[in-house]
Structures are given as structure tokens and as C-alpha cells.
Amino acid sequence: MSLTSLTRQEIAELPFVKRSRRLSPDLDDIFYGDSCPLIVRQFAIDDLHRLSTSSSGQELAINLRVQRHHFYACTLLAELLGLENIIESASSISSFADLMIHKAFQLEANRLVEKGKLPLVFEDLGQSGLIILAMGKLGAQELNFSSDVDLVVFFDAHRAGLADEFPTFQRHLIKLVQDVARLLSDNNEAGFAYRVDLRLRPDPGATAVVISTDAAELYYEQLGQNWERAAFVRARPCAGDIDCGEAFLDRLRPFIWRRSMDAYAVEDVKSIKRQIQAHYGLHEILVRNHDLKLGVGGIREIEFFAQTQQLLAGGRLPALRARRTIDALHRLAEAGFISHACAENMSAYYEKLRCWEHRIQYVDDQQTHQVPADDLGFELFVRLCGFDDEADAEHKVHALLLAVHDEFSGLFGGESLSLPEGNLSFTGPDQDPSTIQTLKTLGYGQPEQMMTLVKQWHHGRMQATRTARARALLTELTPAIVKTCSDRENPDQVLLNFDRFLQGLPGGVQIFSLLTHGPEVLDMLTRILSAAPEMVNHLLKKPDTLDSMLDPMFLTGHLGKEELFQRLQDRLSLATHIDAVLDIVRDFASDERFRIAVQVLLGKMSPSNADDAYTDIAEIVLTQLFSHVHAEFQERHGIHQAGFCVLGMGKFGSREMTAKSDLDLVFIYGDRDDEVSDGPRPLTAGIYYSKLGQKLIAALTVPTASGGLYDV
Template structure:
């Protein structure tokens, strides 16, 4: 056989078979298939080829290394005959002509068949030219790219002609004037297409130029045509497929249709385009469609890609793209087995990005740098003196080597892979395919190449901090990167795809805060650190959702993002708030400026007392123009102060008891500030009544100084006047008799506290502890209140009264009210009957509100209800003889009873510590999980943080401590309440039988 045939001219260049046994089997199959070939000459050619040493070397190189190429030859032995005897170049030139002619096929099946057959011939011809050393990398990638261009143009041309034949398109000006352009991106755009690569495309159309005459909307037609184009290329038939088409590089692929109007594309890139998209657009070029639209699109993209001026943040954003992919899939270290030579360390992506970052920074001012091909870009950068010539030549050599290896990996099975085999046997086979005598020389050569690239790449960015410390975090494109999902899972996120979509939405300017270029550039820097911070919270997914909600309401983002970038500790705090404190997060959503307050001196100092709070609020109210203004100022002030306390609690700067007292002081200051404003506003309309007026009684957590960030206000109104029942108020436009007067005044106070204004609500108010509860009058007279407590109140109402404090109103009236309450609480009681009523109430609560879990510290046996009932019952029992036991807080009550000698000191300390622990657990769970805590679905981080805040190593240790504490409380409750009540309860039960 003539060695003038190009493919047989250098047999020593052909790789040896990596799998000789497979080669031997395939040769037998080859003889059989060749004997049945359409061309009789093919059978003779097969015999001659196998008899020739160079021919056998070629067959072994194919059969022993690539099952895909083997199948191509066995299916169509005539193709190998033509490629060997005529040479790859003329054969593939004829193939391109047949592929282009597919545009004029009679039907779609014929067109698809032609494109698939020519694609397999191209794949075989390019592979053989590569293996035989006839073509260098540029020729290989150029041939692959040219065929892809031709196939896309042919498929689009076929569809356009078919729609023209149906009357949906007016093709009077020719099929090329169709209003569509297909933008080739990535390696196809740069004419560097991989052997088995997807082709990245963006379909753009000009609605004014599409000669559409059909019944659909032109936009719907464009989408339909694009989907048909993709199907013609992708659909697998018995003859294979043409190419996998990826449309995800189009603007905002999760929201944008598959075909993009040119005006929409222009608007997007002008206002929302990101720097990673600029990098992608370096390689973009029209590859098919209407040349007019292609030229117009190229012109409008040019200023987007090539900026004349780049500011600090734009350059950092370009560099941060590198740091986001610095630990890409394929391993965070250089390796051989299983290494991904595209996106792994030292891989192709690093070389490409090395060039692209410098092009983005300098290409706006130096046109010679605007090169699509990576090799050309590196050369141009060296010529411009922006990188060293040695660096450029080294990276060009590495790039050519890795691309050649990439092609060998893909030739094996025609799969889009860049990952090396994971077994020694697999490495030995690919080493043979690369022309090595053994695995070790290949291993040494590859490691040297990868490490060289890694060193050069690292040197380019050596001044930059490692932004993507936790691993791969890439939020470009339309689909999440698998390694990014793995990184997000390691960070603690359960729904990585949702994280990808949320962060991608920020980058695409979905919110006002991220619509400016600078905001998105700073955000790119911030995202990895932000996600790490959110990942450290108890519930990373929930924290991200809260942060996203927070971001969605911001009018702008540059100031906030810059502040967070400059203050990493503030970012940690923000993440903790979003993940652990729903109420604080809600406040920040309404008042993002509070983050600045965190940076002011004094925010983390000791929390102010009542006197300082009153003075601060009084200063703020001096600027109030009217009553409505006062309502807003008080709300803003109180919410900001509550936020400060919440942050102190969250950071562990204060305990729950200190926080409760501080929150109570804030509520009292707010009420005290509104009280005169409400009265003045009310008196303008209704005048005044003679006498002390109205007093406000604080009950519940407000009365006990045990408020939380989310507490409402338990209030009772009591009034006294010297006016007769039928008298009316004086000095107002609409006088009222005393009953209606005080009821409306009280309602005005409630409204001032609860009404939603531009600043939200101040507090919710609960009035159910007033005499007769919900059915009672809104305001009681002092005499009526006292009479009710002596004659009609239930024991549980007296228990609630142990927390009552008169906090607002006439000083004398308040003093008389406190004295009357004290008189009620200090009356003598039958201990057994008292305890029986307490037990009955406790059992009713247990039936109606059974504990949901071990963590339900309020209702569980030995929990907060038992502690509060125990304290209040003992206060009522002993207050007659020892009035000093009437402290308003639970822990204060136990301490007072120990001081009075009615409760053992050791037992009191046990109860105080139990109350402190239970309140802390309750407060932390409400802070971190809200009211819907579910242990089964609680993130491990939440439970760990809860345990840590209680001084325990893990949640099981805390569970055991709670159980032990509750057991001791329950034992004391049994001894001091249940046992004394037993005889009365037994007698009652016997009487009912």
C-alpha cells in the first residue's frame, strides 16, 4: 500500500493501542464489515490496509483506543477508505458542502440524517488527522468549529425555508434576510471547539426584520423556531446527533425566553450585564443567520465587552471571578487520577482565565488585545508587554498539550469529559493514546504541565485575597455547577439549587439594590464571605431567605455592600441576625440604616437604664410636629432600642434576665412618652374631667420585668373621677360622661400603641387580665377594681396580680392602686384550698396545652408554668404574714421567699437556676426558630448553638440537663403544691360522685 497516503506517512507518530485485546477483536469485525461495504473496492482496501504495517498501526491506534471511532468505521467502512486514500482535507471539504446543502432538503428527516452522517465523518476525519500528526491543534479545532458553524447554518436555513414554504415567512429578499442571528459563544465562538463539546449559542432576533406573516406573535414564533433548531441539532436518531446546544449563556436564562429580541439584549447588557458575561463575550461571534442582525449585535456588544475605563471595583470584580473558581471541580490540588484537566487546578480554565482577565482590564484601550482565541490572546498580551514572553510561551505550550489530551479523552467514547480515569489501568490506556510507552512518563509530563500552569496562574493574582475559601462558588450561567452545589452543602445549605437561583438573581439585577453595575461588582466580592457567614448560622437556608427578603426591600445596595465589605464582623452579625433572630431581621428589613448604628460608638456598651432612655426619647420627640409624627418617632425609637437589646442577646453580651429588664424599660419609656400626647390630643376633642384621671397597670411579662423582643403588653386601665355618673367633661368640642370618656381615652392609648403606621406597630396589647376578662369594661373604676378582686376574682387572677405594677397616671392614684393590690394579695388564705385550686388549673392547662417535646420548656412538667405557678401560689400563701415575698418576677419571688424564711435557701437557689435555664432556652429558641420550633427538622447548627449558649457541649447534654432540672422542679412542686392539695381534691372528687 502506498505510503503516499497522508494518514500512513508517519506510522511512528500513531499511538499504540491502549487495549490490544480490544484492537484484535475489532480487526476481525472490521474485516467482516468491510466485506459487506457498498463499494467493492472497500473490501480489497481493508485487506491491503491490514496487511500493511502502517495500515495495521492505524487500525490498532483506532481499535485499541477508541470504541467510538471503532464504531464509526465498522458502521461506515467506506468513510475510512475515503479518508485514507484521498486524505482528510478533501474528504472533509466535500463533507462540508453536503452538510451545507442540507438546508435545501425536502424534509426534516432528510436534513437531520445528512447532518448526522457528516458529523460522524467529520469526527472520524479530524480524529485520524490528529492521531497521525497531520494537523496541529489550530487545524483540529478549526475543522470542528467550521463543521459546527455549517451545521447550525444549515439547520436554521432549512427551518427558514420550510416556514417560507408554509407562508409564515416572506422570503422575497432571500432566506438569509430572516431577522435572526445565532451567536456562537465559548470555544465555538473562538473557533477552538472541543472534539465532543457542547456548542454554546445565543439566539437573537430583530422583530422589525423578521419577515413573519403567520398567525402567531413574532416573539412566540422566534421561541418556536429556536426550539426546533435545538431539536434538529440535539435529537438522537439511529445515526446519532449533531451537537448538544446550550443556550444558557443568554441574558438571565432563568427568566429570559430561549430567543432574545435584540433590543432586550441591548438593554440587558447596558444595564445588568456582569463581568463574567463580558469575559464570555470576548469569544462571541455570529455563526449563522441574517448577517445584518449579526453585525448590529456585534456592534452593540463591543462597548459592553471592551470598556475604556475600569474603576477599582470593576477590576476587583474581574479578579473575584477567578477566586470564585479557584477550587473548581477536578480537585483543589494538582493530581492525575480523576483530575479534571479543564476546571481543576492547573487546567485549561486557568489558562483561559489568565488571558481573559487581562483582556477585560486592558482591552478597552488596546485593540490588539481583543483576540477570541486563547493562544492569540496570550501572544498579544506578551507583545503588549502586559505579561512576560516566557509566561506566554509556557502557557501556550501547556494549553496546546492539555487541549490535545482533552481531545484524546473525548475521542474514546465521544463524550464531553475532561476528567482523567480514576484507575491505574485507565491512566495506562490514556497514556498509550497520548503516545507514551508507559503510564509513568505520561504522569510526570502531565504533573509538570499542571503545576506550571498553577504557578503562573497563582502569580498573576498573588496580591488578591482568597475569596472562595470554602471551595467552588460559581453563580454564572443558567444551571448550577455541581461543585458549587457540593460547596454549598458543605457550608450547611440544604437546597443548593435554590441558593444558586437566589444569588444568580442578585447578580442579574433582580432587585433595585443590585441593579447598578458597581453594586453587583461589590456583591461579587462579598458573596463567598456572605455565604460562609450564613452557613455558620443555625439555619443557613432560612438565613439566606431572610437576607434575600432584606435585600429585596433595599432602595440601593452600593452603600450597604461597601459597608459590609469593609466590616467583616458586621457581615457576621448580619448573617447571625438573618439566621437566628427573625424579629431582628424583620426590623432590619424596615430599617436597614440600623446596620450603620451598630458601627457607632456606644452600641455595644452597657444597655441604658430607664432614666437615660427617657431622656433620649424626650430629645427625639422635641422634633415632633404633630401627634402622628410623635407616633412614628416613638415607634422608630423603640424598635431601634429593641434591636439593640436583641443584638446584645444574640451576641451573648447580656443574659435573658438583663435583656428582659432592658426591654421592659424601653416599653415603659415608650408608654410614658405617648401618654401625654394621647391625653393632649384627646382633651382637645373631649375636654377633661375632675379628679385623678386614669392609671395604667402593667401585668404579665411587662409587670414582671421579663419581656422578650417579641412580647406584647398585658395592660389594665383603672380610673377615678370626682364627677358624678351623669356629669360630662368640660373644655372640649364633644363632651362625654365619665364611663364613655375613660373608655374612649383607654382605646386611644391602645390605638397609639397598636396602630400600624409607616414605622409599623409599637406593641400588641392584651387586655384579658382586666376584671371579667374580655367581657368586662375596658376601664374599671378604682372602687370597682378593688371590689372585683375581693369578691369575684378567681385564684388565677390573684396569681396574675402578683406581677401587677401601676406604671402610668396620677401618682396618688397609682400609689392607692398599688396599695389596694397589696391588700388583696396579703389577705389570709386557706393553704390547702389555695393549692387545690392551683393544681386544678395546672391540670387543665396540661390537658389543653400538652408539652410538644422535651424542648417545650413552658408546658413540660417541671417547666416554666410549674415554676410560675409555684412562685405565685407560695406568694399568695405567705404574703399575709410576710408581705416582703411580693416580688413581681418569678426569680425575684423565690429569692424574697428565701429571705423571708418561708422557702429553704438551697431550694430557692435550685428554683432560681431552673427558671433562669428554662427562660434562657425559651428565649433562644424563640430568637433562633421563632414560634414554630420542630426538633425533627431543626438544623444541627441550631441545636449546637443552643447547647453552646447554655454552656453545654451538645444538645443531648442540654437535654439531659433540662430533664434533670425539670425533675427537681416537679419534685418541689409535688411537695409544696400537689401534696397539700391532695386532701381537698380528694374531698371534692368524693363530693362529685
């Protein structure tokens, strides 16, 4: 039974079908005759099997594209005529893609073997250790009509005993993958075969297109992210060494399917859902121009509805480890995670959305998921989908989108990592268009670059994000960081400064927890990054300073001189050696100068009051240091009765110091040169006080592990 109001002849005039008929004239038999498209499409499979290396590269590329057009045109007609449903059609397309990918790899590998670039074992990829994993929709055998293919390529050098030789031909293996990607993706007079996406491999910005299984297992064990776990839910060996690929996935099971998950891992999985949840009102769903994949109530919401729940429970319940979305929904129902009615409804919604998605792509084989907005395009969509009329289409599509989003929104509660300005999703390798738009709305001048910057935070390359817990906390915190930076002048630069701050942190868990639970600290931090980025150096040397920013006294103006003196004295009471005194004094001065600078920056203290505050700190530090230096000096040389005075000159003397002022000092001692001190090593007054002054200057100027103090 036909599922469309278009006739075979009208279908034959769709732009994609016209191109296909030109490339493969025998297709006219199914569009203008009564030949069965399911039988005719087998010709493309047979022709693929017959391809050999005798063809030139250009001839091979054209042949692959001709066979794809032939197979897809037949599949299109078979689905529209009701000869197979949309799920069967997607499975057929996926199987054909598997065959073409394997054939392309094998033919290109044979060429490299013939040239002596690859070992003889690559004449049969099925025994070579070369693993080609299909991810995403191809992995689940749910490929849509105009989808790209997500592939990740690994090599198990132990499979064929090539561990020692691998370094000698690794670059040729990389070339093999690159050549196949070009063979399938490049456009020529016959169009393209498949757009190949290799970005789902570990850390794609820093790794080659072929990764050893040893390196991959180490990466996933130490740095694997939850979005990568979600991607592997649907991973499937589709070409190359299938048995080796299955064994590799078996070894990754502890990473993909955790038997137990701590609270942070659970929250990170939940954040996958929250990050993609758009925050605009449901009344804004307009059927025309709506994205059936990424939009509200779209295909991705159903996929993540299933996958996030699979990730949380699949480690304990192997039955939940299904690749196909509909299979996963029914298994979740059988395990009691969702109702059977929910599984049936979401499955039906999924089939409908996939059907409408294919009908959009049938027209011109474009990778689009948007319902046409123009009148002619929408009319064709209505007829292709078999709706009664345009009003019927708008009503049914709108109702289904609302139903899907209602189920999706209830998953894990209604919390969202999005903002009122729009969606913020930094999960996965792709740049989410709605997030780009949100960044523009927030005022970022280079949203694409800023999105790339933020996405790199989650790769675990920097010290602060080495642990899974740190990455989970940062995932939750990221939207707040992006929004708070956007509140400052030149948000792009502020976010870049924030990145520099993250790069310099020795660890992340404590800092990210603090910023999550102390939004006022995040606000102050971004103000510092905006107006005085050089102050970040203090935070990087002493990240625990952020803790002190939670103290209500941090922004309450300058503390009294007596209170500051007592604070330093309390710290110094713990010192057991002069070296500890020097470090404590430097830490104290650095913290207090930082506090004053922040208060001035935020308008909590006037510049004139800051002059007094900086001078008070210098006086307190000088007083305390002199006390300790003098006490240590007396142990060797005793007490001299002449007396000693330190005079402050310049800005120190006039109480006009700044954060970067040095100390202008004059030392004066009493006129009793003929007397000596009473210690074990007695000294005359001139020598005694010269040495004491030198000790004091050294205590003020010598750099320690806590940094410098003052230039004198």
C-alpha cells in the same frame, strides 16, 4: 510525522472511530489504506451542502450525524498524524460546526416558510435579521472535539422591516430555535450531532430562546453582568444573518468594552478570576483523574488569565479585542501587560492542554476533560499523547499544570473568593462541579438548588441588585454569606431566609458594604435568620438597623432606664408635630425591642432581664407619649386640676412583658367633677380625662408609616 505511538489500525479500533466507520464505510480508506484524511473529510462538507428539505426530519437528523462522524474521524486522524496542529484542528472543527448549524437553521426555517408560519424573508437567513451568535470555544473558533456548542439567538425585526409583524410570528421563531436544538442534540441510532446550550442568553430563567435585539440591548445596558461581558469577548456570528450579527455586536461594544471602569467594576472583573481559583494545595494535583479544563493549572485558568485582562483594558486598547486565546496572549504581551516570555509559555501550555484534552475525547467522543484514572485508560492516554511511558506522562503533565497555575495565581495578586473547604464559583450559567462539592462539604443538603438560588442573585431581578455597583459588592460578599449560613443549623433554610431578606431590601449598596466591612453583623444576621426568621421583617422595614448592630453597645446588655429615656427625648426634640412624635416613638420602641431580642437570641441577656427591659421600654414610651399628647390636649382644653394617673396591670404591672405583650391600663382621675379646665374649650373632669385617655390610647395603637406600637 505521527504524534502518537498508535498505528492507523489501532486508531481505527477506538470506540468512536469504529462507530464512524460503521456509519461511513469509506473511512476505511484512510485507516486501512493510505488516503489523505484532509481530502476525504471534504466529502462531509460537500454532502452537507447538498442536504435539502426533501428529506424527512428523521432522515435529515441521521444525515447530519453521519457527516459529523465522517468529518471528525478524518480530523482526528489528521491531527494524530501531524497533518495539522491542534489549533488548526480546533479551527477546522469550528468551521464545520458553523456550517452544520447554519444548514440546520436554514432547512428548518424553509419548512416553516413552506407552512406559512414564517415570512418569505426567512428563505434566505442571510438577509432575515436572525442572528445566531456562537459563544465560548465555538465563538473563538477553538471548539474541542466533544464540546457542546453555546449559542445565543437574537432577532432584529427592523432589518427586514418586520417590526410590526414580529409579534404575529414570534412563537414560530421560538419553535424554529427549539426544533434546531432538538435536531442537533437528540440521540438516535447515529448518535448526536452537537449538544446545543442556549443558556448564555440574557436571564435564561425568564426569557425565551429568541430575544429581540432591542430587548437585549436594554438588558445589557441596565443589567448586564461582568461574566456576560467576559462571554461576549469571544462572541461571533456563526450562522443566520452574519452582517446583522456583526452590526449587533458593534452596538454592544460599549457594554463589552468599557472605556473607563470604576473601582467596583474593576473588582467585579477581578472576582471572576478569584471565584474560579481553587483553594486546595498544589501538592494535591494528581495527574490521574485530573480535570484538564476546570482543575488547577487547567485550560480555564489560561482562558481567564487572558480574558480578565482583556476586559480591563480592551475598552481603551482595541488591539486587545481578540477572540482566540493565543491571539489574546500575544496582544497582551505587545501592549506590555505581560511579558513576551509569559505569552509564549502560556500559548505553549494552552496548545499542550488542548492536545491532551482532544486525545482523551478521541477515544469515545465523550464530553470529558479528565485524565483516565484506571490503568488501561491511562495507558491508552499515554500512547495517544505520544509520551515515552507512564512516568514520563505523569511528570510532564504535573509540571505543566504547576507552571500554568503559578502564572494564573499571580494575576491581580493572590487573593481568592474560595474557602479552605474548596472552590466557590457562582459566575456564569453553568453549575461548577467543584462548587457543588464545596457546598456539600459545608453541610448543605441540596447543594444544586442552593447554587441555583445564589446564582439568581446576580441577575438584577430584585431591587437590591439593580445597579452594577450592588452586584459587584454582592459578588465579593457571596462566599462569606454562603459560609456563614453553613455555620448555622439547617443551612439550606438559613440561606433561603437570607434570599427572602435580599428580595425585600429596597437597595443593596449600603447593606452589602456594611456586611462586607462588618462581618460581625453578617454573623448576627445569619443567627437571626436561623433562630428567629420572623425578626427579618423588622430589618426589611428598617434596613438601617443593621448599622446600629455595629455599635459596641448593641450587645452590652440592657441600657439603664434613664439613658433610654434620654435617647428617646433627644430624638423627640427634633419633632415639630404630633405625627412626627408618633413615628419617632414607634421607631425607638421597634429598635430597642429588636436589640433586646437579638441579645436574648445570642445569649447576651437572660429571659428574666429581658422582661424588665421590655417593661422599661413600655414605661418610657408611655411616659413620653403622654407628655406630648397631654401638651397638645392642653392647647385646646387647658389644664384641669383634678389630676390623672395611668396604672399598669397584668404583665406590664408585674414587669414580665415580652416583645409581643400588649398594655393593660387603667386610667384614674381625681374627684373634682364640678370643676372645668381653663382652656379655650373648657371641659368638666369626666369629659376632660375621658377624652385625654382616648387620645393616649390612639397614640399608642394607631398604625403609622413606622408601624404599630402596642395593643391596649
